[in-house]
Amino acid sequence: MEYMSQEGYDKLVAELRQLESVELPQVREAIAEARDKGDLSENFEYHAAKREQGRLLSRIRYKQRVLAHARVIDMSNRTSDCIQLLSRVEITNLGNNSRMTYTLTSPHEANLREGKISVKSPIAQALLNKKVGDVIEVRVPAGTLRLRVERIEM
CATH class of the missing domain: 3.10.50.30 (Transcription elongation factor, GreA/GreB, C-terminal domain)
Structure with a gap:
């Protein structure tokens, strides 16, 4: 379980949305364009796009796991008498x-x-x-x- 601030949680959600809705469709489009150029065994653009897709999918899965285990800390009932997370x-x-x-x-x-x-x-x-x-x-x-x-x- 990962404890984090609301700001950090919101930032991770925004990064995940960016990856899923912008970057991943761009990579899929690049794969489709490279596939249309013919022989895939010697097509560098296709292999580069597939590597990029794998990298992006890995980052997406990682951020999804972090968010699934994240807990936002309630700052309203905390005191400043000793050092804690987010102090x-x-x-x-x-x-x-x-x-x-x-x-x-x-x-x-x-x-x-x-x-x-x-x-x-x-x-x-x-x-x-x-x-x-x-x-x-x-x-x-x-x-x-x-x-x-x-x-x-x-």
């Missing part, structure tokens, strides 16, 4: 005194440029259920980070 957290790296703000999201919504990190990442795992003022140590590929929780928002 916005301001932390300080005690090694270099830099401040960072992240939102803990499902892996499907993670985007570092937007400050959204996957709840399955090492930093997010270490932050879960912590409170303001807590100091944590996280093992990351670059070494060990010491982080202090400064603020939690919903």
